[in-house]
Amino acid sequence: MGIQIAFWILAIVGVVAALAVVLLRDIFRAALALILCFLIVAGIYVTLNADFLAAMQVLIYVGAISVLIILAIMLTRDIQRGSPSNKLRIPAFVVAILFLGVVVFTMTNTAWQVASVSPQEPTVPVLATKLFGEDGFILPVEIVPLLLLAAVLGAIVLVREK
């Protein structure tokens, strides 16, 4: 019962926060709404028994990405112009609504094979075994640093003063 109440609250607040991100003209406030949205999502993860990921969500999204975005907003000093919509507002809205309709239709009309087993808890040992153990995801884990290195180098090259 507690989970249900938590979910509904989180879901409603999260959707409102997301709408605020896309609808607010003030880009800085939109960024703040985005941080709220990320926090809410972390809460959603908790309701899904994903404790480790909830922590990661807070650390990476709320901690790093949000800071980065706010930093970029400040660097571009474009807050005065705000974040208006472009000419494609109505077609984009139609496409988004249609997409939502299609997704809802698909989600509700598919017979998901839901397992009745109660979920793993805590998840950290299992995730660690999966990521670093045998027959796990060790190769992607090895590739990830390479990707991050490339991203870092790319970012540096792009913003470096000539």
Add this chain to the structure above:
Amino acid sequence: MSIGLEHYLILSGILFSIGLYGALAKRNAIAILMSIEIMLTAASIAMIAFSRYVVPLLLTGQIFVIFIMVVAAAETAVGLAIIISIYRKRETVDATEIDLMKM
């Protein structure tokens, strides 16, 4: 009515559609980036929901989300770098004014 898989999936769909609208309709490049983050997050919610309800013991969906987070972090870093670079050259971050692809 207990909360099931469909609830999470529909929440994920709503968030994704909101992100899609924002990515298509916003002028500010940083706002577009933010919308894309919402879309990625929506996908992550779907992943974890599947993981929780379909394969509760394997946690494969959670592994995927870890990688999505990595990609999102890299994407944000590079995307913001590009935006700042363009801003330096053009004094604007308005996506409608960035039409280099037309050339």
Add this chain to the structure above:
Amino acid sequence: MMPFLVWLIFLLPLSSFIINSIIAMLVHPVSEGTRGGNLRNKISGYITIATIGGSLILSIWTLLSVMALPHHELAIPDINWLVIGDKLSISLGLIVNPLTVVMLIVVTVVSLLVQIYSQGYMHGDPGYHRYYAFMSLFTASMLGVALADNLLFLYVFWEGVGLCSYLLIGFWFHRPAAADAAKKAFIVTRLGDFGFLAAILLLFANTGTFDITELSHLAITGGLAGATLTWAAIGIFSGAVGKSAQFPLHVWLPDAMEGPTPVSALIHAATMVAAGVFLVARTYPLFAHSVEALTTVAIIGGVTAIFAATMGLVMNDIKRVLAYSTISQLGYMMLGLGTGGVAIGMFHLFNHAFFKALLFLGAGSVNHATGTFDMRQMGGLRKIMPWTYVTFLIASLSLTGIWPFAGFWSKDDIILSSMESQPILFVLATITVFMTAFYMFRAVFLTFGGEYRGGDPGSHGHPHESPPVMVVPMVILAVLAVVSGFWNVTGSFGVFLGHGETRSFVEGFFGIFTHPLPWISMLLAVLGILLAYAIYSARWLSAEHIGSLFKPLYILFSRKYWMDELYENIIVKKALLGGIFNGLEQVDTHVVDGAVNGAASGTIAGGGVLRRAQTGQLQLYGLFIGIGVLAIIVCLYLFG
């Protein structure tokens, strides 16, 4: 061994062509007196003479072998050339039957003598080696026509003959008249060849074979009959009409005089024009089983005979007289084929080859002496050129059909067979006998009788007899022009080619006069000679007076019935250029070009419209992607 030797008949002149072509590319004639210059200048002539001489010996040997065989037929194994599945199989084979060997003998004998004669006539010409290369190819192609056992290869060699005639008529291509005549010959014969090709395809579509023996068999057994057979035969005949210069495609032959005279001799006697008659003879079973086709052949032949003779009456150029005489005689051959059969037509071809080659060589000899072909500038050459005079006279008598010269025997057969089946054509043929006698002896009297009238105004120097290298071939041909007819006195030529019966020589030689017809034709011929004598030698009658008496006819004949003008001005310039070609040009500029330009401008316009979609706006592209994804999902739901 046998098949190889028969192949060699064709391959020898071909090899001569290849060798001479290489010589023509590498060696240029040098001036006389240079050390080794004589051999160097004449090497290609010697090669050609040697190879064609070899072909002649092999041909005689083949003739004897074939005569010794009971069925007069020699089997030469085919060489598979192209096999596609089991539908199409083209093999290159030779057919050796009496018809082939007669043709081989005619071609090799005349060609050999012409090559020898050319050693003198073409002496010192800068294109000497080229000349012999073309002559070798010409001979080889004609031998190929005679030997080929299927229509496809026959057609290839047939076109080879056409090509060589183009090259040789236009041999002195720096002269515009020669170049024009070459083009005319090529284009006019092409019209006929189109029909021939269509006939080959028609036959192949209906029977699936190109083989002449099989086609003949089908025609005989009735496997090929009705309209298909008639149209195929008429198509083949249209090829023959073009090559053999029959009405209405005769216009190229008189102009073909622009080539060197030995070439004319070869074209008129053995190779080019004989190919048409030979083709009809070769495919004769197809004609024999279609009354319409056979009648067409006879009518075209008979009409051409008299039509050409009338024009021959008034020409002043000795070679043109001979040219019209050739057309007329070819008409006789077609008439013989159309009314009598293979033997009758081919026998005239056989005889005609010798005396007509001789007449042309004589004309060349006269030209060599006087520098002109205009008979009005000749005269009196009887005393100066006795050998030429005698041989020319023999050939003329033979052509006129005086007993017992060769022409008599074959022409008599033709007239006899036409009397039996086509009375109207018989009358035309008989009148033609009179005309033939008149125009030939007009030429003889104008050229050799009376006093010398000075030759070509531009040339100085006295006429003289030609060198032995030219006279000897003429003498040999003169002998042949007398005796070649004796082959059929006993009827053995006809038996050899498949019909008739033999009789004793004496019976045939004198017994022919038991029929009234030879008397009539001889009488007409003598009358013609007498008339020519009266006008041009004794001058009892004035040529100008008679000319003015029949002025409209004279103009009609000398203007060649305005056929050239008709073709050139009305058909080519008005109908083709003004009508069809102009129309096609309109189609080309407006429809074809319009379609091409329309496609281009349509693309540009479409691009102009689509360009608007390419705004460079990232988000618009994103929107399109979204719509695309939606469309795919909807499609999956609707049709998946």
